Amino acid sequence: MTTMPDSGQAAPMRTALSYVSPSGTSPWGTYLSQVDRVVPYLGPLARWAETLRRPKRALIVDVPIELDNGEITHFEGYRVQHNLSRGPGKGGVRYHPDVTLEEVMALSAWMTVKNAAVNLPYGGAKGGIRVDPKKLSLKELERVTRRYTSEIGLIIGPHQDIPAPDVNTNSQIMAWMMDTYSMNTGATATGVVTGKPVELGGSLGRVKATGRGVFVTGREALRRLKLPLEGARIAIQGFGNVGANAASMFAYHDAKVVAVQDHGGGVINNGGLDVAALTDHVARFGTVAGFKGGDALGLEEFWDVESDVLIPAALEGQITEARAKRLRTKIVLEAANGPTVPAADDILGQRGIVVLPDVICNAGGVIVSYFEWVQDFSSFFWSEDEINLRLDKILTGALSHIWSTAEKHNISLRTGAFTVACARILQARAERGLYP
Numbered sequence: 001m002t003t004m005p006d007s008g009q010a011a012p013m014r015t016a017l018s019y020v021s022p023s024g025t026s027p028w029g030t031y032l033s034q035v036d037r038v039v040p041y042l043g044p045l046a047r048w049a050e051t052l053r054r055p056k057r058a059l060i061v062d063v064p065i066e067l068d069n070g071e072i073t074h075f076e077g078y079r080v081q082h083n084l085s086r087g088p089g090k091g092g093v094r095y096h097p098d099v100t101l102e103e104v105m106a107l108s109a110w111m112t113v114k115n116a117a118v119n120l121p122y123g124g125a126k127g128g129i130r131v132d133p134k135k136l137s138l139k140e141l142e143r144v145t146r147r148y149t150s151e152i153g154l155i156i157g158p159h160q161d162i163p164a165p166d167v168n169t170n171s172q173i174m175a176w177m178m179d180t181y182s183m184n185t186g187a188t189a190t191g192v193v194t195g196k197p198v199e200l201g202g203s204l205g206r207v208k209a210t211g212r213g214v215f216v217t218g219r220e221a222l223r224r225l226k227l228p229l230e231g232a233r234i235a236i237q238g239f240g241n242v243g244a245n246a247a248s249m250f251a252y253h254d255a256k257v258v259a260v261q262d263h264g265g266g267v268i269n270n271g272g273l274d275v276a277a278l279t280d281h282v283a284r285f286g287t288v289a290g291f292k293g294g295d296a297l298g299l300e301e302f303w304d305v306e307s308d309v310l311i312p313a314a315l316e317g318q319i320t321e322a323r324a325k326r327l328r329t330k331i332v333l334e335a336a337n338g339p340t341v342p343a344a345d346d347i348l349g350q351r352g353i354v355v356l357p358d359v360i361c362n363a364g365g366v367i368v369s370y371f372e373w374v375q376d377f378s379s380f381f382w383s384e385d386e387i388n389l390r391l392d393k394i395l396t397g398a399l400s401h402i403w404s405t406a407e408k409h410n411i412s413l414r415t416g417a418f419t420v421a422c423a424r425i426l427q428a429r430a431e432r433g434l435y436p
Contacts, residue, residue, distance in 0.1 A: 027103050027106030027317065028105050030317070030341055031109045034414065045426040049422075051083065052083070052425065055083075055108060057080070058080045058104075058105065060101065061079075062074055062075075062077075062151070063077045064147065065140065065144055065147055075130060075144060078101050079093075079161070079163075080107075080108040080125060081108065081123065081124075081125045081161055082125065082126075083425060083429075085425055086115065086428045087121040088160050088161055089123050089162065090123065090369065091107065092107075092164045093129075093164070093166055094107075094126075095131050095133045095173075097131065097132040099131075103128070106316070107126035110358065111123075111125060113359045113417070113425075114360075114362075115366060116424040117402065117417050117418075118366075118367060119398065120366065125162075126166075133168050141173075146177075149176070150184060153181055158191035158373075158377075162193060162373060163192075164194045172197075174193045174195045174196045175200055177192070178190060191376040191377055194206070195365075201372070203372035203387060204381070205371075205387035206369065210242045210364045211242045211243070211244065211245025211249060212246075212391065213365065213391065214246040214249075215246055215250055216364070216392055217356050218246075218333045220395075220400075225331070229250075229255055230253070231254065232250070234255050234258065234309045235258060235260075235302070235305045235329070236259070236261070236311045236313055237260075237311065237312045237314050238262060238313035238314035238335070238336065240313070242313045242362065242365075244279050246311055246333075246335060247278075247279075248279070256272035258271075259302060259305040259307070260288050263287065264286070264287025265287060265288060265297070265299065266288065266297030266298065266299060267291045267293070267295065267296065268294050268295050269293060273294050274293050304326055306329075307328065309333060310327060310331070312332070312336050313335035314336050317339065318336070318339045318340075319344045320341060320343075321347060323344065324347040332353060332356065333361050336358065337358050354413065355412065356413060357413055357414035360402055363395065364395065402416045
């Protein structure tokens with residue numbers, strides 16, 4: 001087990017950066033900057049603020065497997081528990097060739113803030129394996145998942161740390177993780193992961209939950225800014241599960257999805273893209289590029305598209321300082337984690353562009369994961385309508401509290417969200433005290 005350096009100063013954590021976004025910053029550096037901005041609003045709890053800058057626990061594991069051709073290969077895996085003051089760790093597992101410890105640290109920290117922002121009884125955690133899952137067969141992917149689960153098994157569990165799907169992972173991955181953990185502990189433990197198949201204790205509504213949450217927060221932002229939802233122009237970067245489901249919900253409510261970009265290219269139609277047809281195209285070809293229902297859009301041209309709502313739903317650090325100066329939108333809905341770097345945040349604020357931060361905007365997934373966890377413990381499951389109503393209620397209530405906090409202190413919604421969340425985290429830390 002690898003622990004973070006503890007010299008009494010934050011500096012070592014600020015220099016341990018290897019993953020760099022297009023902006024030239026790291027996700028962990030972005031997170032630390034966000035914490036620095038919230039400290040002045042924490043009052044007496046600020047004495048505990050260093051807690052937020054230090055992950056509680058970081059585990060690096062070797063994941064050796066035998067490939068289908070008989071060759072032995074190794075992958076590097078991570079599980080980081082940032083803070084457990086409010087409850088067990090909660091956060092996804094991503095499979096990506098660019099995964100690093102620093103990235104996972106930042107993602108775990110954002111999960112801590114996210115869970116507190118919507119007042120779930122969880123701490124923050126995150127995991128990942130540095131692997132390109134597209135290069136593995138299904139059997140090889142299963143071996144990687146089971147070995148990784150066994151390696152991190154000593155720190156996960158229904159009351160310790162509950163993984164979930166993230167980039168390039170899904171309900172099948174979660175089924176393998178649950179089965180592996182259960183076999184190793186000698187009892188079926190459905191609550192060890194969320195995002196499972198419904199047949200194994202998964203929750204209805206979980207697959208669409210993050211995208212639905214993006215829509216709900218976007219709907220509320222438009223309402224508060226007195227902008228109409230019907231006819232609103234939506235531009236989306238990233239058309240995976242989150243981006244596609246958010247697009248579908250906006251289109252269903254008569255907004256116009258005018259531009260979409262993913263790893264393969266972009267497409268634009270000022271009259272509105274046919275979201276259902278675009279979804280079918282991506283299912284067949286793996287990218288929005290080549291879709292006949294619109295014109296091709298260059299990767300960098302996407303950031304010049306005029307819209308009412310821009311939804312970054314890809315990876316971290318996409319809205320750079322240079323791009324922030326060019327955006328032609330009214331609202332940014334952060335469906336991805338950490339898509340806007342701090343310098344860009346300032347520019348957007350100066351330009352009057354409202355940013356709904358990731359810790360509230362994309363919290364729909366973890367909210368329904370919480371519902372799944374609760375249902376697993378009770379062995380009583382709710383209807384999808386109940387799930388969606390509960391999700392809507394929690395998100396609208398949380399956003400209302402964050403919005404009023406931001407207005408009270410005349411600060412951005414991001415700093416408002418961090419103020420609400422960090423106060424809850426540090427209050428729990430202060431009340432629990434230090435042991436020993």
